[in-house]
Amino acid sequence: MSITFPPPGYIPVESAIEGIEIYKPAPVEEKQPDTVDFSCPQCGAKTAYSIADGGLKCTSCGFYEPPAKEIVGRGAQEFEFKVETMEQAARGWGQARKQIECQSCYAITVLPPGQMTLTCPFCGSSSVVQGDASQDALRPRFIIPFKQTLEECRAKVDEWLGSNWLTPRKLRQVAGLGTFTTIYLPFWTFDAKTLATWRAQVGYDHTERYYSNGEWKTRTVTQWRWESGNVSRLFDDLLVSGTAKIKEGVLARINTFNMNNLAPYEATYLAGYQAQSYDTPLETAWENGRSQMREDTRLACRANALDHGGDHIRSFTMELDFGDESWRHILLPVYLATYDYGEENYQVVVNGETGAVGGERPIDWTKIIILIAAALALTVVAGLIGIAVPPLLCVAGMLFIGTIVGAIALVSYAQSIIDPNRTRWTPFRRKTS
Amino acid sequence: MSQPVDWSALWNIECQAVACEHCNNAYLVPSSVGVVRCPTCQGDDLDPLEADAEQMAYSQPPELVLGYTIEETNALQRILKFTDNIPLRPKDIQPQNLRGRLRRVYLPMWLVDGDIQATWQAEAGYFYEVVSHREQLASGQWQSREVKERRTRWEPRVGRLARHYDNVIAPALERFGRIRQALGDSDISKAAAYTPEAVQSAFVCLPDRSPDDAWAEAIKGFQSSAAEECRKAAEADEIREYRWSPEVEKRNWTQLLIPFYSTYYLDDEGEPRMIYINGQTGQVWGHRQTSLRRAQTAALISAGVALLFFVLSLLAFFLAVAVPPVVALGVIGLLVAAVFGIVGLVRLLHASQFNKKNQADLGFTL
Structure with missing residues (x-):
């Protein structure tokens, strides 16, 4: 063993015993300057992230600078649920940004330097005040950059608005959809393995003939048996929203993000765009994520119980162990717009990567x-x-x-168009439990 | 021409050096003890050792001796407790036999001191806790509880070391490792300087490994001590993959005698079965052999009783032709016969399995 001391890349650490020197690898410090100058090195004009080119571009001289880090996809680093990780997680945004808080809906939006947008992208309210950028938020480590241009997005929204015969005919003319906010929204992704042990009475139907009132008849008889089994499920990159400002129903319709496009976070991606800090903390989001995993595993257990020809289940109990849990905090691209129709305010969200559209639309009640x-x-x-x-x-x-x-049925359908959080009424939906 | 070692002059005690033809161990036997049998194998082929100093691995007297803290009476009690678990013990296991054959034996070991300068590298492990969940669905309600799991984070560390280490243990006997494994370590801090009186009533086993020969083992001991210190220095919970490049100076070798007792009992074939006790800690190790002869006798008695009941049952069945209620006695007799037969068989099998298991545990002799 030949080591030159101190070895390259190693730094001394305090030793608890005299006569023993200790060195450890120097921690990789991400350079997080207070401010990032997004001005063109050639002409000095402002640069911004170009969706079409996939990098930083000068609108004046055309200077182009690609992102420094490559796409990492699903291989992006994940974090364990340990107290130390939470405490050690880097904080702050890496670029001095300003934060506005909407006095109407209390949404917090982080703005690029120099931009003083006084219109809340969530409710359209103009009564906002400026505040200092929050520094206690966990810094997002990964991001999916915008792929859909504003023009593509606008075309998709136009198509979406006219795609339903119940919406008012003059909606496209009246709705003020000229101002789209390109914004990165906070999300959490969770991985886990669930191992469940279930126990239940499984009922097996069979028909039997019996003699009654002078004639032979048939009837279905259920034979109940206690059974048990194990089910294991693997969850990879379960996406849970980090913002409560956009309705879950709307988010569910644009949740077509491809995690293979995850890139390490760089301030470059945010140049010229807004980004929202999370308001659903990790613990709450993980509770939501666990709830989804739990339900999925429960259904898998019930399916497992009926795998061997069973027809019914009763007295179902299960125990569930979570293992290998990990999380990531990521930013996902979204176009956001609000518009007024009549006296109501509506929200439209477009997936900035795939172009999927979700949102609220008014209904022409006269037609109904x-x-x-x-x-x-x-x-x-x-x-x-x-x-x-x-x-x-x-x-x-x-x-x-x-x-x-x-x-x-019609009114229920209309309600689901107005408010995507409402579940559509389906008269023949099979009960799952 | 080299002269045979004058052990009495060298050790300052009236004694004789002997070697066992059977197990090749060499002993120094004080005159007060008297040469009887080899304390290791109980062989009676003990020949005087006519070797010169160069032929011996080491002939000098020890610097330190660890005294006996377990007296003969206490040792005997421990041996009897040890043999208590033997089912159908050989008849030779009697307190007076074991007491009469109890021998004091000193075994040598090396203690090495040295100044170490080294560069090292390792992986330091730090414990941390993660929060997981365990959930239960009962009556349609989920009950969730947090479960904390301990994990280890491994981080590379390199360093330099300049330390002095005392009393690193190295073997002076080839079989020393197995002895330590069977009879445990002794508290060497209680060792006292050698005096002829200290070994006057015991066999003293002579080293078969010289300091040079034992150095390869000693350096492992130094490495183990250094790794543990580096772990503490790095304030780590665990350490692994410890590698180093040491330079050792000021090596100092000390021979220490550690106390043991040996005794034996004779099995069915009259072969001695050894039992050893650590003279300081009282830890016992040895052969546990059940008497197959006694087991066979017990099985035969059971079989005889079973046969007797079987015959009586047959008679009861014949009688039942005339007096039907007697058939019940016949059935009971058959059951008793079956029980005795099974008991006999089980005792025989158990004895055989016990010997087989304990035979597999044997690994060495003192």
């Missing part, structure tokens, strides 16, 4: 009322004719029931 009124009129007509031709009374009755059911 006309439709229901037409159906009722038809029922009344059928009923009147039915006085003369009695068999038509039956048709009228069926029409009436159909109208009522149809009206409920």
Whole structure:
């Protein structure tokens, strides 16, 4: 063993025993300057991240600088749930940015230097005040850069707005969709392995013949048996939102991000864009993530219980162990817009990577009322004719029931368009438990 | 022409050096003890040792002697407790036999001191805790509880070391490692300077490894001590992959005698079965052999009783033709016969398995 002391890249550490010197590898310190100058080294004009070129570009002279770090994808470093990690996690944003807090919806948005946007991208409110950038937030380590340009995004939103016959015809003209906010939203990703042991009574149906009242009949009989089993599930990069300002239903519709495009965080990606710090802390997000994993594993256990020909389950219990849990804090690209229609304020979100659109849309209630009124009129007509031709009374009755059911379904569907957080009413949905 | 070692003059005690033809161990036997049998193997082929100093690994008297803290009476109690667990003990296991054959034996070991200068590298392990979860679904409700798991974070460390180490243990006997494993370590801090009186009533085993020969083992001891110190210096919880380049100066070798007892009992074939005790800690190790002869006798008695009940049962069945209720006695007799038969068989098998298991545990002799 030949070591030159101190070895290159090693720094001395305090020794608890006299006569023993100790060296450890110098920690890799990420350079986090207080401010990053996004001015062109050639002409001095402002530079910003170009979505089309995938790097920093000068709008004046065309100078181009690619990101310093390469895409790492799903191999991006993950962190264990240890107290030390939380405490040691680097803090701050790496670039001096300003933070505004909306006095209407209390959303906190971090803004690029020099930009004094006074319109909240979430609610459109103009009553905002400036505050210092929060330094107690865990710094995001990875990011998926924008891939969809503003023009592509706008076209997709236009298409989306006109894609539903229930939305008002003049919506596209009235909605002020001229201002899209390009913003990076905070997300958490979680990995874990679940190992579940279940126990339940599994029912096996069989038919049997029996003699009753002088004739042979058949009936279905369920035989119950206590059974148990083990199920293991692996969860990789389960995405949980780090912001509560965008409705879950909206986020669920744009959640088509490809984790293979994860890149190490660089301030370059944020040049010219906004980024929101998380307001759903790690513990809360992990609770949400665990809840999803738990439910997924529970369904897998029930499927496992019915794997051997069982038809029913009762007295189901299970124990679940989580293992190899890890997390990441990442930023994902989103176009965000709010618009007014009538007296209401609506939100539209576009996935900045894939172009998936989600959001709230107003409903033309006149169309719904006309439709229901037409159906009722038809029922009344059928009923009147039915006085003369009695068999038509039956048709009228069926029409009436159909109208009522149809009206409920239509209103429910309309509600899900207005508010994506509402689950669509599906009359024949199979119960999962 | 070299002269045979004058042990009495060298050790300042009236004694005789002998070597066992059977196990090749060499002993110094004080006149007060008298040469009886080899304390290691109980062989009676003890020949006077006519070797010169160059033929011996080491002939000098020890610097230190560790005294006996376990007296003969106490040692005997421990031996009897040790043999208590033997089922169907050989008849020779009697307190008076074991007491009469109890011998004091001193075994040598080396203690090495030295100044070490070294460069080293290792992986230091630091414990940390992660929070995991264990959940239970019962009656449709999830109950969640946190579980803390301890993990180790390994970090590379290199360094330099300039330290003095005292009393690093090195073997003076080839079989020393196995002896330590069986009879444990002694507290060497209680060692006293050698005096002829200290060894007057004991066999003293002579080293078969010289300091030069034992150095390879000694350096491992130094490395082990250094690794432990480096772990403490780095305030680590564990250390692994410790490698170093040492330079040792001011080596000082000390011979220390550590106390043991040996005794034996005779098995069915009249072969001696050894039992050893650490004279300082009282740890016992030895052969545990059940008497197969006694087991066979017990099994035969059981079989005889079983046969007797079987015959009585048959008679009861014959009688039952005339007096039907007697059939119950026949059934009971058959059951008792079966129980005695099984008991006999189990005792025989158990004795055989016990010997087989304890035979596999044997690894060395003192």
